[in-house]
Amino acid sequence: MTDTAEVVIIGGGIVGSSVAYHLAEAGCTDVLIVEREEQQGMGSTGKSAGGVRAQFATPINIQMSLYSLKVFAQFAELTGGHTADYRAHGYLFIATTPRHLDSLRANRRIQNQYGVNNVEAISRETILEMVPQLYGEDILGGNFCPTDGFVDPNSVMSGFAARARELGVKTWLNTQVTGIEVESGRIKTVQTSRGTIATRQVVNAAGAWAQAIGRMVGVEIPVTPWRRQIVNTQPFDVLPNPLPMVIDMSNGFHFRRDGSGILMAWPDPDDQPQFTTRFDPDFIEEILIRAVKRVPCLVDAEVNPRRCWAGLYEVSPDHHAIIGVVPGVEGLVLVNGFSGHGVMHSPAAGRLAAEFVLGKERFLDASPLSLTRFAEGKLLQETAVL
Numbered sequence: 001m002t003d004t005a006e007v008v009i010i011g012g013g014i015v016g017s018s019v020a021y022h023l024a025e026a027g028c029t030d031v032l033i034v035e036r037e038e039q040q041g042m043g044s045t046g047k048s049a050g051g052v053r054a055q056f057a058t059p060i061n062i063q064m065s066l067y068s069l070k071v072f073a074q075f076a077e078l079t080g081g082h083t084a085d086y087r088a089h090g091y092l093f094i095a096t097t098p099r100h101l102d103s104l105r106a107n108r109r110i111q112n113q114y115g116v117n118n119v120e121a122i123s124r125e126t127i128l129e130m131v132p133q134l135y136g137e138d139i140l141g142g143n144f145c146p147t148d149g150f151v152d153p154n155s156v157m158s159g160f161a162a163r164a165r166e167l168g169v170k171t172w173l174n175t176q177v178t179g180i181e182v183e184s185g186r187i188k189t190v191q192t193s194r195g196t197i198a199t200r201q202v203v204n205a206a207g208a209w210a211q212a213i214g215r216m217v218g219v220e221i222p223v224t225p226w227r228r229q230i231v232n233t234q235p236f237d238v239l240p241n242p243l244p245m246v247i248d249m250s251n252g253f254h255f256r257r258d259g260s261g262i263l264m265a266w267p268d269p270d271d272q273p274q275f276t277t278r279f280d281p282d283f284i285e286e287i288l289i290r291a292v293k294r295v296p297c298l299v300d301a302e303v304n305p306r307r308c309w310a311g312l313y314e315v316s317p318d319h320h321a322i323i324g325v326v327p328g329v330e331g332l333v334l335v336n337g338f339s340g341h342g343v344m345h346s347p348a349a350g351r352l353a354a355e356f357v358l359g360k361e362r363f364l365d366a367s368p369l370s371l372t373r374f375a376e377g378k379l380l381q382e383t384a385v386l
């Protein structure tokens with residue numbers, strides 16, 4: 001038997017859930033989310049550090065963040081009482097080289113130009129007042145934005161999904177998409193482990209697995225999976241509470257509070273694209289070397305082995321999302337390649353994808369995020385990548 005849906009969303013993570021929410025709120029409720037896991041959030045969403053920020057270097061990332069931060073701040077009103085657990089504890093970027101200080105200055109200028117008016121340039125002294133435990137001899141200055149901070153990714157995903165369900169959206173769990181049939185250049189059906197779905201619209205929200213979905217219709221989506229690892233400590237009260245996300249620009253090490261412990265991350269430059277989500281215990285020593293260099297008191301922190309994990313970034317060649325339609329495959333909309341920013345950009349991405357599906361005018365110009373930019377050599381340049 002063939003089921004039908006006006007729109008099929010492949011992937012029930014935070015992005016697929018946001019697309020469903022935005023479609024349903026726009027009145028399109030004959031929507032089916034197909035998720036292969038037994039519950040939503042088992043892909044990258046459940047592995048995220050939950051950081052949200054407007055401190056980016058490109059207009060499109062800044063605009064996506066501004067919209068998304070507003071949604072997080074009003075999440076309960078928008079979703080009928082669900083929480084995003086948005087905590088505006090700030091992001092503090094720390095520069096130790098003139099080059100990084102210059103890039104913070106340039107970013108501030110562009111952030112101001114696009115409406116982020118509360119990013120402050122701060123001195124070493126102010127930084128050390130905020131976080132006195134930092135090693136500060138080499139710090140030249142930094143940028144701080146107090147409305148950056150954190151959300152709870154699972155809560156945001158569940159809130160979007162619950163509201164979408166209330167409006168009529170359906171979800172199939174434990175269901176793998178195995179193929180997509182295209183006839184005369186137009187989507188016709190989606191094949192799944194649970195049967196065929198007749199549909200004319202498909203949204204690829206498959207996260208780090210987006211490329212495999214593209215190949216089902218002969219489209220190359222340049223998204224590669226990169227393992228990212230998180231290490232948490234046991235309760236540690238030596239650092240301030242609350243604490244912003246602190247980013248050491250010299251090596252990308254960053255940390256924040258996670259409850260009573262400290263959450264630490266570091267992009268290992270030796271990692272290669274891979275689908276593994278196995279946590280590597282050797283990573284603990286690697287990250288602690290960077291941690292203790294910047295925050296000497298962390299030498300006394302005990303790692304909580306039950307709170308160390310790995311997940312996947314879904315990385316595009318220019319570290320920007322890929323959102324929009326696909327020339328030659330009518331009815332396919334991509335919402336992929338967030339390169340580690342998919343939680344913070346999920347509200348804006350969901351709205352844009354819904355607008356593409358419905359053929360509506362976009363609330364912001366999404367053309368810089370088109371798939372065709374790679375073939376046309378119009379890659380974007382983001383310096384504030386973590």
Ligand SMILES: Cc1cc2nc3c(=O)[nH]c(=O)nc-3n(C[C@H](O)[C@H](O)[C@H](O)COP(=O)(O)OP(=O)(O)OC[C@H]3O[C@@H](n4cnc5c(N)ncnc54)[C@H](O)[C@@H]3O)c2cc1C
Pocket residue numbers: 010011012013014015016034035036037040041042043044045046047048049050051052175176177178205206207208209228229230310311312313314338339340341342343344345
């Ligand atoms: C360690 C770590 C830290 C991070 N920190 C941050 C952060 O601080 N801030 C931030 O904004 N982002 C962060 N991210 C990135 C963020 O988690 C992702 O960008 C975001 O979760 C992407 O959401 P998604 O819904 O697109 O993908 P996912 O959550 O991966 O969802 C995709 C879903 O598609 C499903 N799927 C795939 N293929 C199929 C198929 N064939 N059939 C059916 N279902 C399928 C998968 O099972 C999965 O559930 C972090 C990521 C990691 C790993």
